[in-house]
Amino acid sequence: MDLKVIYKNARCAVLEIEDGGTYETSRMYRLYLNGKFIRETGNAVTSIYDLKPDTSYQVEARSGEGLVLKSSFTTDSEFVTLNVRDFGAKGDGIQDDTLFIQAAIMACPEKSRVLIPAGTYRIVSLFLKDDVNIELAEGAVLSAYTDRTRFPVFQGMIQSYDEQGEYNLGTWEGNPLPMFTGIINGVNVKGAVIYGQGTIDGNAGDSEGNWWHEPKVIHTACRPRMIFLERCRQVTVQGITVRNSPSWNIHPYFSDHLRFFDLKVLNPKDSPNTDGLDPESCQDVEIAGVYFSLGDDCIAVKSGKIYMGSTYKRPSKDISIRRCCMRDGHGSVTIGSEMAGGVKNLTVKDCMFLHTDRGLRIKTRRGRGKDAVVDGIVFEHIRMDHVMTPFVINCFYFCDPDGHSEYVRTKEALLVDERTPLIKSLCFKDIEAENCHVAAAYMYGLPEQRIERVEMDHVRVTYAASAREGQPAMMDGCSSHICRMGIYANQIEELILTDVKVEGQDGPAIITENIGRVCGSI
Template sequence: MQLKILTITSLSITVEINNDAPFYVPEPYLVYLNGVQVLENGKRNVFSLYELKPASIYELEVRTETETQKLEFQTLDLSYVLNVRNFKAYGDGVHDDTLAVQTAIMACPEHGIVYFPTGVYLVKSLFLKSDINIYLKKEATLLASAMRDDYAILPGTIRNKNDELILGTWEGNPLPIYTSLITGINVQNIMFFGEGTLDGNAQNGPWWINPKKKVLAYRPRGIFLNNCRNICFQGLTVQNTASWAIHPFYSENLEFYDLKIKNPAHVGNTDGLNPESCENVKIIGVHFSVGDDCIAIKSGKIYMAKNHRRPTKDLEIRNCLMEDGHG
């Protein structure tokens, strides 16, 4: 048994246990921080710890009946914390919190944290900003509006004299799509983490009825990243998305650690994580249970391949569980 740190924030750490078993360890373990037990009956090769103190040194110890391994780490320093409640977010699942949450994101200074305490935050599309952190506390949920009219449309392409800008993409072609619950376009250096949930709420909307049919535009994703880099998603649950749960497109240096991606097994085209024309992607310790492909590695269809010739390359995928879904 060997311990490897996957990522550290000011409030959390994700650790991978390297052994010969996929996803689940051969024997359960206990986890101690500075001599205090913080996790018992650990079963997965990848685990995360939260509510740590910023800029603090910890000794982490993993014990099984037959072996003990230790490592030392230091959490990152903490900059400003912007609590979305201070921006007039209600977190009651009834009021529309989009403006409050988006204001907190846009107001967040470099390396600051947008913080979601426990609650249900009803939102339309949210757009990411570079150089920030977003932390969803346990039992904090970003709940997508179920109304189609609440979503803007990203055009497939915008052209000038010499080139084209691809904004929306559907099934490998530049086509108009509705904006996603979380949308990132040309952003970088973002950590989105915590034990909270991103809930697409698709079961209460029109999205799963005739799912391949275009109604003004094609369905939104749970998370859509277009031309982004240095992005990490850690610990979150992503569920009930209108189509693919996570769709990185033309992006690089992406990390997806210790996530749970859940869509109903009977709903088609609800893929888990589909990197398209991306580079340097790590998918580690993710639990998939979806209605279509768990992971589909893409590089566009005929038009994209002919005109842009951008493959997906340099992927690491390990210690994942693919429950429902096509693998």
């Protein structure tokens, strides 16, 4: 039992309640600040606003059973606040406020705040600045235009003057391609913060300029992200709601020391490519208390396709995801499929997965390359409900123009070469999946380079009474009419099972093929 202050600035603080819960606490709490009641909460990660700079606070979380958790903190100092209204922004939902807000950001000194008060601010693209905090106050909405002609374009790759180097700006699904600038952008920024109780709305479904129409067709450039962070350090995004994104909602790219706390990421279930939060070739990333409900993967950890992976050799690594709720997406937490630089040391803990197609989802394929190594992946204390297939490891993912080629799809062993990816160590511990539909787990490695080790410890899977059939893995040869399958494991070197229970399946609890060693049973 503990109450921690996991983030603070001059105006707000983020609390984390550790009481054995997941995204939600195991009981309700009443929060007190310096002895004054502020509100009730049932969220394990929750924020406190309207604080004063350079001020000491005592915070308590009190349960109805008499449990009292305590912590203390002192807010950061703040030099000045610049109100965007003083720069000409109206927030009336009519005027284009982009220039006025950007002027406030650029004029703001270090360790200061740009305040965006309540109102609807029409914008195109905004750019963050080093060591400046931007507060979206309660009731503030940054409402994006959807007219492509208004948006600048980041070129994919720009050759250096001496023709010996290159500068990458734009990106799309793991390749350096031209893209429209995001709604919020950080490029080579350090120490920026965007926080508050306000909303960023991409308006992607608007009839005037629907970003979701013909999603596979590139019109001038690739669709923008809502928040795009390229080669940034020590950036924090806290509290805000992000909704109706043209494509990926939050896309950190070649960045490190990032924090994402107490966010809401919301898109319609049928919106294309609207991943929630996709760290790509990023390191030292902390994601806590984020609620996702959208049309694609909730979190997808990536590191590019083979050109970016083999050229820059920058994996995504040292990533912590905890106390999040993933709802309605294709995958709750996904690795890949663009993972040519590798993914290492990823921990997912104390999370809820609800009504997603897949829980843990690893998707890769031949052609990602020898640097595409997945290792040190741990999922612990996860609660799933109505997840179609809780565990999917797919080494034959049929993405890209050649996704259905014989090279990608064949189950015959090919030569291991510079194009062959590798999955090493995966651990799934203390996981309960209720009301699943398609399969308890579907794990299929490459015959020429098996998945090295999968460990399942204290895992329980049950099925929905009216389970629906489906395709557990997007790979050729995998039926789309599977229902209530147990654990399917193929091409794994070592499979370790400890206290694993599958209840209510049709057929055997586990099917194993081409397994080097099975330790334990069901």
